[in-house]
Structures are given as C-alpha cells and as structure tokens.
Amino acid sequence: MTNFFYMDVLNTIQKLREELNLHNYNYYVLDNATITDYEFDIKLKELQDLENAHPEYFDINSPTQRVGGTITKNFQTVAHRQRMYSLDNSYSKEDLLDWEVRIQKVLGNVNLQYTCELKYDGASISITYENGKLVRAVTRGDGFQGDDVTNNIKTIRSIPLTLKGDNYPDKFDIRGEIILPFAGFEKMNQELIEIGETPYSNPRNTASGSLKLQDSTEVAKRPLECLLYSVAGEKLPFTSQFDGLIAARNWGFKVPKEAKIAANLQEVFDFIDYWDTHRHKLPYETDGVVVKVNSIQYQEELGYKAKSPRWAMAYKFKSEQVSTQLKSISYQVGRTGSITPVANLKAVQLAGTIVKRASLHNADQIKKLDIRVGDTVFVEKGGEIIPKIIAVDLAQRPENSLPTQYITHCPECQTELVRNEGEANHYCPNFYGCPPQIIGRIQHFISRKAMDIEGLGGETVALLFNNDLVHNYADLYDLTVEQILPLERMAQKSAENLVNGVKKSTEIPFESVLYALGIRYVGETVAKKLAKHYKNIDALRKASLIELILVDEIGERIAQSVIEFFEKEENKIIIERLKSYGVQFEIIEKINLNATTKLEGKTFVVSGVFTQFSRDELKKAIEDNGGKVGSSISAKTNYVVAGDNMGPAKLDKANKLNIPIISETDFMSMLQ
Template sequence: SHDSSLEFLRDFSFPVNPNIEVVESLAQVIEFCQKWQKDRHLLPYEIDGVAIKVNDLQQRETLGFTARAPRWAIAFKFPPEERTTLLKDIQISVGRTGRVTPFAVLESVFVGGSNVAMATLHNEDQVRLKDVRPGDTVTVRKAGDVIPEVVGPVLALRPDGLEPWVFPSVCPCPIKGELLRPEGEVNMRCVETDCPSQRDQRIIYFASRGGMDIEGLGERTVYQLSDAALVGDPGDIYSLTVEQLLTLDGFAQKGAEKLVVAIDGSKTRPLPKLLTALGIKHLGPGASEALATAFGNLDDIMNANEDDLATVDGVGGVIAASLISWFAKSENKSFIEKMRTAGVEFGNVQISRLPQNLVGKNIVVTGSLIDFDREGAERAIKDRGGKSPSSVSKKTFAVVVGGEPGASKLTKAEELGIPILDELGFQHVLETGELPQ
C-alpha cells in the first residue's frame, strides 16, 4: 500500500509529512478536508488544498489513468480565504498604452498568507458592478490564492451618506491629459502620448525580461532616470553614462558600470525581442516572431504597407493597422533613430541549425513540464519550424500535457480527437517530427 511505502521511508529517516492519514469512509475524507481548511494557517508552510489518494496499489493499477490525471487521486482545493478591511481610497494607474486601471487602497489586512494593502478593481464597469465606495468595509480575498481582489462591500457596515466613486476625467500625471473610453472598450485611456506615466511604463516594458532584457534597469531606476530628465523615451537608455548614473541615489561605481555593460549587451538582442520591446499595441511575442521571419529586419517592417503586413501568418489586419499607426508617429521614429545611432542591431534574426521536422505542425503546450519551462518548450517547437499557438483547433498536430494542465485545452483536444502527449512523447516529436507509435 501507499501507506506502507511511506512507513518504509520513515524507517530510513526520510522526511514524510506527519499529517497524512489513512481513512475508511467518505465521511472521514470530508472531515479531514474540513479540518485542514480551518487549520491550514497553523502549518509552517502554505497549502491550497488536500490530495486524496487510493491507498491500495493494486486498486490503483486497476483504476489506471485518464489523459489528464490518475483515476485514483484527486485534489480538493480550498476556497479562497476571505477577510474584511477598510477601503481607504480608489486610485488609478496608467499603463504604457494609456490604459487606466482603478485600484483599491486598503487598510492592510493579512489574507492568504501575506499582508494586502492594494488590489486591482480592473475597470470602471467592475467598480460600478461591485458598488464599492471609499469608506466601505469590503471583503478581500486572493483569486487563485495569488492575486488580491475586492469581492464587494459589506453593506450592513456602510456609513450613511457614502457617495459612489466617480471615475476621474483627467489623468493623474502632471500634464493632466483627458481620459476617454474608446467605443467598444471597457477601459478608460489617457489620450496624451506625452503622459509621463505612459512614458515611464514604456521604458520599463522596453527594458523588461520580455523585451530587451536589460538586467538592473527596473522600475525604481527608470523612475529615478525620468525624474532626473535623463531619459524621455527608450532610445535615451543607450546614451546613458556611468557618470550620469552615479548622480542617482543608490548607485556606486561598480553598479553603474554593470548597468552600462548590460545596456550595451542588449544592442544585439534578436529582432523578435526588439519588436516586442517597442510596446506596440496588439503586437506580442508570437506576431513579432512572425514579422521577423517574414521581413528579416526592422527597416523593411517599417517600410512595408498595411496589406503586406496583414498577409503575414499570425499578424492580420488589426496588428498591421497598429504597426502602421505606431511607425507613423514622429516621436516613435525619433527613438528608433536614437537606437540606430547607438548601434542597436535591427536585423538580428537567429537562424536555427536544428532539423526543420515540424514545419506546418501546430503543437499546443499546457501544464508544467520537467525539462522545459513554457518559453523553452515553445522555443523548441519554433526552432524546428513548428508553431506553438495558445489554443487547440482542428489544425493542431498534438497537445503536450504536463502537470496541472488547462482543462479547456484538454477537453477541446479530446472532443477533436487531437493526439495528447506526455513529456516523453513530446521529446519523441522533437527528435523525429512524428507521433510516437
């Protein structure tokens, strides 16, 4: 039995969880789950549920597996823990594309294993739907035990005369740009392209791991550079000197030199990374990869017409129109020329030396793999000429399933009769380009 296997490990001084129990009935299973739902925070580590398994190994063999999981085990996930606290204020933040997001400023409360003092409210409609108002006592939880969210107000505790919150009409940045809600969108946007909040977020995004991956150039440093008027757009990053960085709080000679080296090293990033880093609306890593493959360098992409861009597989009309609009703006042309002058490579398209045995094949990856992270698995597919879309369709060649896979992808694959592979099967496909027999 599984229990005797654990005893064997205990006998040889292997660490085994002391709270495991063998029970005889469903009622005892329910009682055990309820106990640990209540006492979960007494443990010296975080848990989000209880695993329930058949103890008899022979019965496990008989029960077997589905495509998703063993039939002899199931996880009972606890509902998110909820706490009440005071909603002190509702404020707004502005992202790199001008999208304005309201967020709750809370009296700090311990929930789901950490103190929570802020939580997103998503958009104007959500604030109205939840009817939360500054001064309310609100219920707070962590969605998926990770992301803080405001569930709603405790109406019985609402003070008399508390007025509904009204979305601001101007941006909180110094130039006070007008906030508008474009037709068909749920988000308010700041229409001023010179908005300092947008500018700072664009630079942060440009330097982030998903963009040019400039180690050491995080939010705090970008805000310092912006406040000191040392950067006004991402192109200014490449003219920074050690002497300028030393004027900022927290920078010593070694740290300043290290950041300048990191900035210089980013000049040779592959074209897909550069395109993603530009922060063009609707343009993500997948479409950036497709454009880089189709055109080969940034100048050809900039000079292409909308029809040529739209016909690239994985791009389409919406992204093409966004590209044309972005490249037409003088401020964007200016910062691209700053990068050119600094020596940033515009045509670094890495050509894979691996066999192109997955050309024409779409492989969807879901769940956690052992030998690959998500980005690595997708890269392995693309380096062999394949594609790794985010959803399952009739065109899907196979679905690779790891730990805790997305249920919707598996269900769709089963409905369409798409082959489902484990990690060994995925390795076989990478090596041969064919499904395992």
C-alpha cells in the first residue's frame, strides 16, 4: 500500500508540473491564457504543498522554482562554449549592398536568401540546455565569458525550464535578449512614483540591471521576457537560420513572429522600410533590423572576423534627434592622456533616457560645427547609445556669442598640452604625474577584461590614490588590510576581499595581463596575438620594430607604441615588481597528448560540409598537429580540405592557384 501511495503522489506531482508548464507556455509565449490567474495559483499552491511534504521528489526545474528565493552574492564567471559575437552595424542601404558584394566574393555567384529579424534592445543571454532541461544561463560579458545568472533567469516565465517535444539536440545553447516590455516598465515606474522613489530611466538598462540582482525573488517580481534569435551547438537538426527559429519555437521558446525570409536585398529593404514606421507599435524597444545569410552552410563558409560574423549585419534605424541648450564645455583626461571635450547640456529626454552631457570629440569637431556656449544644439544618440551633437541652430545663437577657445593646458595638472602630427586629439604629456591618467591606468588594469580583480572597483581605486596608498598598478600588490580599513566605507570583510582579490589576480593568463598593462593601441585582440606569438614578456620587449610589424595584423603604429612602452624606465621597474608578486608574464602551454608537428608550416582552408568531423573539430585537428587554418584561399594556402557543397568561389580560386583539394579522408591519412 505504501509504495502505491508514493507512486500516486509522484504521478500527481508530475502531472501538475506538466500542466503548469503548459499553462505557462500558453500565457507567456503564445499570449493565449487557457485558465484564470486564480486557477493557476491554486494549482501552483497544490504543487508547492506536495513538494514540501515530499522533498525526495524535488526537481530544480519544477514550476515552483520560478518564484525565486535564491540569494547570489557573487556571480560566477563562466566561459561560453561558443563565443558570443557582436554585429557590424550599417546605417544605410548602400552599406548592405556593399556587404552583399563582399559575401559574393567569398561564396561566388550563388542564390542567397536572407533572414530578417528585428533587433531587440535588451540584455544578451546564452542559455544552455542538456537533455531538454535548463542547466545554465550566462550573460554576454566580453563574448568569451560572462556571469552565471541561472537563478535569476529561471524566474522569467517565457523561458522554458523543460523543453517541449523530443527532437532537440542533447546539448545546445540558445541565444536571445532579455527585455522589459513598455507596459511592464511603465507599471514598475508608476509604483516607484507612488512611493516617492526615483523612476527607472529606460527599459533596456532596467532589464540588464535585473539580471544582476542578488535576490532572485526581486527578479521574479519584474515582468521580464526573453526573445530568442539563434541556436548554437553541434549537429543541429536544421540547415537554415529561419528553420532554426521555427525549431526553437516548437521547443517552447518565445521567438518573435516578425522574422521573415527575404529572397533578395530588395525584400530586405521592404522589411526595413515597413518596420522603420511600424516599430513604434511594438510592445518592446527595437532599434533596427538584423539581416543574416539564411543558409547555415554559407554562414560557415563566410566565417568570422575578429569581433563579428561576416554573414550578419545590423541595420540601425535613424537616430532620434532633439534640440537643447549648451550650458558649458568641460574637458576630461583619459588614461592615455587624451583630452576629450564634453558638452554640458540643459537636461532633455532622448530615446528613453535623460541626456545632460554629450561628447564633442576634439578641437577639430568644435571648430567644424562652430559650437559655442549658449548655442541651441541638435543632439542624437550615435547608434542609439552615445549622445552626440550633430549641428547648431544658428538662428537662435545669442548676439554676444564668442567662438570657443580650446584649452591649452591640462585641466587637472596644468601641463601644456601637445598635439601630435596627424592626430585629432590633444594630449597631456605628464604621463606619470597627472592624477586622472594614473587613476585611469589602474582602473583599466583591474577591469574585468584585464586583471578582473574582485572586490576592487573604479571608485575604490580613486580612494586609494587620493589617500596616497597607490601610485601605479604594481602598488596594489603591497596593500594590506590594515592600510585599507581606515578608508571611507571600508569594513573588515571588504578590505579582506580587496587584498584577496589582488592576490588571486596572479592567476590571470598572460594575454589578459598584457592587455591590462594599458599599452596604447594594444586592445584585447592585439594582446592575444602578441602573447601567442612571443609566448612571454621578455621575448616581446626584446622585439624590434620590424619584427613586431611582421606579426600577423600588427601595424607600424601598434609596433611603435609597444617599443615606446618598454623603453620607459618606469614601465621596466613596474613589470619587474609585478613579476616578483607572481603575475603571469608567460603563456602556460596546455599539454595536448595527441599533438604532433606533422602539419607544421602548412596552411589549410576548410570548406564545405563534412561527415566525420565538424568544421570546428577539423580546424582544431589542423592546429593540434602544427598547421595553420586560413580564412580565405591565397597563394600561401597549401591545401583546401573540401567537404560536400564546397563554396564555388573557393573551388574556382583553388583551381586557378593550383592548390591541392583534399577530402577529410585524405586529411586523416596525412595525420596517420
């Protein structure tokens, strides 16, 4: 009898879970409620009571887990299994025409279809499913890694905890945007106004901030939604972007139905024109259209640039413009000494936010627009993000107006500014004595993409500098809890976290350390290339200008900047100090027991669809055995590894250059 009783309870629990999941799907995905809220709550309460009475049947993906209750004090950093790229932006139809020409050069004169999707203005998310169940949700972060926000994501009811059907891959990631619909945003703000609190500025920032709330119960109270736009993984059960959207919809995801297949660019333009005028009727923010090559095979042929796919382009709708008054001009000093003039404006509403400041870029821009204090100016958001002044209303210029005189000395340390030939910006040359430059370099050093020091933020860096505790980023490693405790807003625990965070940063890999040093023009991508090429800091600082220029994608400007950085005595001293603290200044090579040098000195281009390897597995096999993978065929290519449906343009070029075309079987024979 006891076993029958427990089986009956389990069956009831499972039946309630299935029923509630279906009602969630109908309401939050299909917008078609099939029961009242009261009836739903009664069933949810019944399930909660049964689960509380029988904890042995706990399921992390039960509908009862959507109400939140988990507290997350520190969000764990997680690497994306497949990188989350950003998109190239276009602002005219001519840009899209040029993009198609570049595509056809790679693919040849093939018939192309495009998928057109609205570009949602939210916070990007990657959600991992295994065996049909949600296991992890990670923010975009820097594209390579992000924050684990799984507990918060589970509270969003348009995201399935368990998938529908059974034709989904065993493991895959789905990408989308977390958004806050206008109605929900307005309701949240109205509630804040009624209790005398400051309302939120715009839906996008509110949605993004919601993902990092420590209490998931608070997230559950917010009417967030998730709009999905792509599936990432191996051996996916579809061959086109549009079919992928349909599959995701069938699995239970909220995939906007506005997406459409376009047979050519004219149909893309028609889609853009329609939504440029109708987007204001949508229930959420959108700032453009994303156009993608529909065929996944063609997407793989086109591949990726450093930061974006070649097969997709974001068309941005024309920015909203407003007019306001320029009250004053101030000047900011960056970490490299670059001076940025800033327009201080009479506050004005623009694209959902209150704008009080805008960049004036440099002296040439001020002169070109003849911008003067007291002018009425037109402001827009460049790419809907950064406010900028685009013109002056000369009809409203005051009679006593005087031309703007650009400053001649640093506003912080009073050093006379310099302007190098061929450069637009003025610079403060007081590199080691100008406070904003020193603080800025340390803030860059600790930033997430660099040393990622937990417990230390930009304001705390300024506090440490102003209290004479740090003068460069090497000083961080000498800090003690006793030195930090007397500072404002510092308690025992926060002081210990700061010291421990600095100590832990010695585990950060060399390529991130190199980026953290703040060498001018050496961004993330360049730092990775230099680290991979030179392996350690000593080899890099011994390199000559010519040697640096010969490194892949390193030009003369970057090379000269690297040389100048290592020539400065102060930098030499700082690097030696960082070495003594254990900071990583060489690449730690991962041992690959299967690696060989059989393909050393050979360059391969991979094209087509394969049966024994995925394209990524094939590329990894080439690199593991000493070869190099090229993105396009040239005279330097030694072999083309061709699968089914090889791109005709690549086939033609390989034949013209007499480059051997081999199959994946031939390739495997080379390794044996």
